[in-house]
Amino acid sequence: xxxxxxxxxxxxxxxxxxxxxxSLRQKxxxxxxxxxxxxxxxxxxxxxxxAKSLRHRRDLMxxxxxxxxxxxxxxxxxxxxxxxxxxxxPMAEVFEVATFYHHFEVIRESxxxxxxxxxxCDGLSCDMAGASxxxxxxxxxxxxxxxxxxxxxxxxxxxxxxxxxxxxHEIGHASxxxxxxxxxxxxxxxxxxxxxxxxxxxxxxxxxxxxxVSNGQQDKETVLQAMEDSGLxxxxxxxxxxxxKWRIVREQAAPxxxxxxxxxxxxxxxxxxxxxxxxxxxxxxxxxxxxxxxGIEAVxxxxxxxxxxxxxxxxxxxxxxxxxxxxxxxxxxxRRGAGAYICGEESAMIESIEGKRGEPRMxxxxxxxxGLFGRPTLEHNFETLYWVRDIVQxxxxxxxxxxxxxxxxxxxxxxxxxxxxxxxxxxxxxxxLAELIDEYCGGMLEGHDLYAYLPGGASGGIxxxxxxxxxxxxxxxxxxxxFIGSAAVIVLGHQDSARHAALNMMHFFAHESCGxxxxxxxxxxKAVQLMQAPVWDTATLEDLNQVMADASICGLGQAAxxxxxxVQKYFPQEIA
Numbered sequence: 380x381x382x383x384x385x386x387x388x389x390x391x392x393x394x395x396x397x398x399x400x401x402s403l404r405q406k407x408x409x410x411x412x413x414x415x416x417x418x419x420x421x422x423x424x425x426x427x428x429x430a431k432s433l434r435h436r437r438d439l440m441x442x443x444x445x446x447x448x449x450x451x452x453x454x455x456x457x458x459x460x461x462x463x464x465x466x467x468x469p470m471a472e473v474f475e476v477a478t479f480y481h482h483f484e485v486i487r488e489s490x491x492x493x494x495x496x497x498x499x500c501d502g503l504s505c506d507m508a509g510a511s512x513x514x515x516x517x518x519x520x521x522x523x524x525x526x527x528x529x530x531x532x533x534x535x536x537x538x539x540x541x542x543x544x545x546x547x548h549e550i551g552h553a554s555x556x557x558x559x560x561x562x563x564x565x566x567x568x569x570x571x572x573x574x575x576x577x578x579x580x581x582x583x584x585x586x587x588x589x590x591x592v593s594n595g596q597q598d599k600e601t602v603l604q605a606m607e608d609s610g611l612x613x614x615x616x617x618x619x620x621x622x623x624k625w626r627i628v629r630e631q632a633a634p635x636x637x638x639x640x641x642x643x644x645x646x647x648x649x650x651x652x653x654x655x656x657x658x659x660x661x662x663x664x665x666x667x668x669x670x671x672x673x674g675i676e677a678v679x680x681x682x683x684x685x686x687x688x689x690x691x692x693x694x695x696x697x698x699x700x701x702x703x704x705x706x707x708x709x710x711x712x713x714r715r716g717a718g719a720y721i722c723g724e725e726s727a728m729i730e731s732i733e734g735k736r737g738e739p740r741m742x743x744x745x746x747x748x749x750g751l752f753g754r755p756t757l758e759h760n761f762e763t764l765y766w767v768r769d770i771v772q773x774x775x776x777x778x779x780x781x782x783x784x785x786x787x788x789x790x791x792x793x794x795x796x797x798x799x800x801x802x803x804x805x806x807x808x809x810x811x812l813a814e815l816i817d818e819y820c821g822g823m824l825e826g827h828d829l830y831a832y833l834p835g836g837a838s839g840g841i842x843x844x845x846x847x848x849x850x851x852x853x854x855x856x857x858x859x860x861x862f863i864g865s866a867a868v869i870v871l872g873h874q875d876s877a878r879h880a881a882l883n884m885m886h887f888f889a890h891e892s893c894g895x896x897x898x899x900x901x902x903x904x905k906a907v908q909l910m911q912a913p914v915w916d917t918a919t920l921e922d923l924n925q926v927m928a929d930a931s932i933c934g935l936g937q938a939a940x941x942x943x944x945x946v947q948k949y950f951p952q953e954i955a
Contacts, residue, residue, distance in 0.1 A: 411470055418461035425450055426465070437468065438752075440476055440734030444483055445684075445715055449547075453484040453492035479736040479893075480717030481531075482684050493527035495546040495567050497558060502533030502646045503833075503869055503883045504795040508540035516555045517543075526562055532720065532887055533646035534685045537795035537869075538802045547687040569687035572656040577699040580660040586705040588768055589664050592671045593706035599672045602771050603629075609775035610787050615640055615723070615760030616835075616864040616934075618853045624757065625673050627747045631755030634676040637709075638751050639666060640728055641682045641689075641761045644720035645836035646887060647867030650791040651761040653803040655689050658765075659696050665767035670709050673757050677710040679732050684716045720891035724933050725758045726750075727893065738895045739933035762791060784809040784850040790863075792851070794820055796870035797827040809850040812842075816870065827872030831950070835864030837884040838938035841877050841945040860945055878953040881942035882910045888939040899936025902927040906943065915954040917947055 425446055443466075447458050454477050463470040477483045486492050499505075499514040510530075517528045536542045539551025543558050546567035550557050561567070580586070591597035607622030628635055643651045655662060670678060682690055693713055701708060714732050716722055722731045726740035729751050740746075750756025766789075770778050779787045786809025795801045799821035806819060812832055816822060823829055829844040834851055840861030842849070849855060856862050871880060889903035902923045909920050924940035931937045946954060 412456075412460050414461040414464040415457060418455075418457040419464065422447065422458055422461040423465060437466065438732065438734040440466070440468070440473070441480070441717055441731065442715065442734075444477055445717065448483055451486075451492060452495055453486040455486045455492070456488055459485070476734065476736055480719050482718035491525070494525040495565075496527040496529065497521070497546075497562065498529055498531035498534070498544045499553070500532070500534045500536075500540075500542040501530040501883075502537065502887070503837075503880055504537040504647060505533075505541040506883060507796060507871075507875060510541040513541055513543070513553065513555060513558075517558060520555065520559060521562070531718075532890060533644070533648075535643055535649045535652050535683065537647050537649055537793065537867075540795065540801075544685065544687075549685075549688060569691050571691045571695070572688050574656055574692060574696075575658045575660065577660060577696060577703065580658070585660055586664055588771055589667050589671065590705050592668055597771075602668065602672050605771050605775045606767070607775075609770045609778040611763065611766060611770060611778060612788075612853060613760055614762040614791070614865070616645065616838075618863075621759070621763050624747065624759075625669065628755050628757040629673045631748060633674060635674055635755045635757065636751045637666070637670055637673070637675045637678045637757045637759070638725070638729055638732060638746075639678065639680045639759055639761065639764065640723065640725065641680065641686070642716055642720075642723040642728060643683055643686075643761070643865070644723045644891075645838065645865045645867055646884065647795055647833065647836045647869045648793050648865045649795075650793045650803045650866070652686055652689060653793075654762060654765055654791075655686075656692065659692060660700070661768055662761060662765045663696070663700065665764035667706075667708065668767050668771070669757065669759070669764060675709055675757060677712070679712050679714055679751065681714045681716060681722070681728050681732055683722075684718050690715060719893070720887075721893045721933070721935055724935065727933070728758075729756065736893070738893050741932065781807040782809050783807045783814075784811070786850055786852045786855070790852065790866055792819075793865070793867045794870065795868075796832075797824045797829075797872035797875070798822070798870050799824055809852045809855070811848045811850060812868065812870075813847040815851070815868065820870075823870070823872065827874065829870065830873045830875055831871040831877045831880070833867070833869040833871075833880065833942075835862050836867035836869070837887055838862070838934065838941060839864045839867070840941040841871075841880060841949070843877075843949045846949075860941060860948060862941075876953060877946050877950040878910075881946045882907070884942045885910055885939065888935060892935060896930070896932045896936065898927045898930040899932070899939065902931075902936065903939055906939070910943070915947075917954070920947070 426443055448454050459473050463473045477485055499510055501510055514530055521528050534542050536551050541553050543550045543553035545561045547569045548561055548566050603625055611621045612618040641651050719737045722728045722737040724739050727737040731737040746756045746758055748755055781789045788808040790806055790808045792804045794804055798816055804819040831841055831843050833839055833841050834856055851863055885907050889907050892899045892903050894900045906923050909916055920943055927936045928940050
């Protein structure tokens with residue numbers, strides 16, 4: 380029978396005919412749960428955008444989720460349904476983004492949203508400072524209240540251990556008393572740090588370089604040549620030559636975009652936050668000079684969600700800059716991460732800026748050719764751009780003139796752990812750990828002798844005290860199974876354990892794996908189980924190490940074995 384031939388009612392029960400007619404009438408309706416009017420009004424009022432304009436900004440999905448999450452202390456399912464309706468986006472797509480990021484809390488209809496959430500850092504530096512004890516005390520004190528208490532990965536304040544955040548209020552050197560007081564008075568808002576504002580920056584000659592480049596007084600090719608001659612390499616971890624990257628992107632077809640990475644999620648890393656809190660316009664001038672030289676039409680600044688004070692600071696200073704621009708500015712948007720370490724990987728960050736799950740892309744193509752919104756994209760770490768003004772104004776020889784042990788340039792080390800004076804230390808490239816501790820950190824903390832150190836955060840491996848005289852720079856640590864990465868140095872004393880440090884890092888990797896590829900998703904979780912055994916099964920662990928290093932899509936899974944292998948190589952007495 381032809382599908383268009385009507386079925387004779389004489390051979391079909393009347394009840395079935397009624398059901399079929401009702402089914403046909405419902406064909407035009409959406410499947411699944413429908414948005415209620417109250418939720419639609421609440422979400423629409425919060426976003427202050429009509430459905431038509433929302434539909435054209437799919438990339439703002441995460442920004443919209445943040446507004447809802449902040450206002451209602453969670454993402455109620457009814458609000459997610461309403462957002463999907465307003466954005467004309469499938470509910471499944473909204474839900475998969477909302478459940479990917481750690482700082483979004485999806486609230487089932489049968490559940491109550493917490494009044495707010497207290498997060499206690501469980502990163503290695505905070506762990507050494509007693510964070511686990513603090514967390515247990517908080518859970519006991521707030522267990523019967525509507526305040527949620529939970530552990531969280533490194534928050535980028537490792538010089539202030541232990542660290543906690545009450546909603547958006549950061550607390551360094553946190554104690555039970557400090558946190559309970561913040562909860563009692565509802566001190567949940569970010570604190571904007573003191574910094575050099577626009578007027579002070581202009582008074583010191585700020586934006587003179589940008590104006591010179593913009594009006595043609597400073598030749599763009601000369602600026603680009605200075606960047607190349609300085610030897611400045613990307614300071615987010617990969618170390619790709621900055622000037623070469625500018626030239627590659629400039630040669631691509633317009634329009635060209637820029638994505639600035641301030642996700643800074645590597646445990647032990649806080650240099651970008653420190654510089655941003657002090658001198659935001661030095662960084663912004665570097666961004667805008669790069670945009671002028673490369674021919675960038677729009678800039679997207681991706682800031683990790685843990686940096687609430689920095690976000691408020693940047694919003695304020697960007698508003699001031701756009702109200703009083705030194706020249707014609709490109710389109711600039713500040714985007715907010717949502718608690719996902721993987722978004723520090725450049726392609727995962729781009730996916731997140733586009734409003735998606737932060738899953739790394741397969742390469743090629745590289746983002747310099749096909750990046751943000753499918754356009755050629757200049758991607759840079761914060762600190763790389765922070766040095767642009769000094770390099771161009773003082774000359775490339777100024778930057779390359781620093782260095783020790785046959786290395787060139789400056790390096791900003793985030794130093795934490797068992798030293799007297801933790802913090803960001805600006806030193807000549809190639810400095811050794813022994814020199815770094817003695818000359819810049821005031822020596823080891825009282826009662827602690829140097830036992831081991833992590834030269835590059837969670838990914839960079841672990842070295843024993845006997846290797847404290849290796850120059851710390853790009854390409855100097857690979858022979859020892861390590862790398863400098865973002866130059867996050869965590870110092871362990873003789874009372875600490877390299878095995879425990881490696882387990883802490885593997886817990887972090889397992890928690891932060893995006894789950895896209897099996898070697899990383901399964902390998903990190905299995906490694907945690909094996910590393911918790913009294914005696915390590917080194918053969919099975921090495922099998923896992925090899926699979927993760929060889930078959931993972933991105934650097935998270937590829938670098939996850941580094942701490943394990945270092946313990947096996949340099950600290951066998953701890954695992955036998």
